Amino acid sequence: MGKNRYWIFITFSLAIIAVLAAASWWWLTRPLSPEQILQNLPRQMVQLQSYEFQNRAWLEVDGKKQDLSDLQGVKVGQDVHLQGQLLKTPLDYYQVKGKIYLKDPYGRWQQMPPPQAGSQDLIEILLSSWGLLDWGQGLKATDQITEAKVAGVNCYRITTTPRITNPYLNQAFGQFKGTLWLDQKEGKLYRVMLTGTHQKNPGVKIFINLDFRRHNQINQPLKPPVIP
Incomplete structure (x- = not known):
């Protein structure tokens, strides 16, 4: 040659x-397609080892806002730490290795009994806000898909009318409207916004917003508070 x-x-x-x-x-x-992301989302959320989240929930009664929660949270494995305001009351809450610790109004830590299966406790509802949606329904022809950024990440913004898995919320508020922000490349869930109107009193609406950060970036285990 x-x-x-x-x-x-x-x-x-x-x-x-x-x-x-x-x-x-x-x-x-x-970028992954929205269909791929929604299909993989339940498995991905279960497989997440850690993340930070913020939960804000409130009622709107005849146009007046009534706060339910404004909480910062960390989840590592099955353990959770919540801190902030719940029903206008300070909350500091740990769930570590199946045990629940709650700080009382006097600043003392108390160990509480675990919630019963199927509990409608407000904390349990807030902790599982992302799981309120029936992810098996997939995308519908009426869903709206646009693009938006959350924390500098390119996301799909999906506006839908989801089915809600929580029986209490279903009974009280019926049809919900939901918006999800999902990372286009990795399918991570960054934000959920849910809105529902009370079935018997249309003047009452509920809003649940959940933001996720630091997916799989928390390496330190949560340590329960020390009770004297």
């Missing part, structure tokens, strides 16, 4: 490699 042909061959080979590398990079980093 002549010298010129050799360099042409090398140049052509490098060009092919560059094209293949670019194609592979595009394939690995291409």
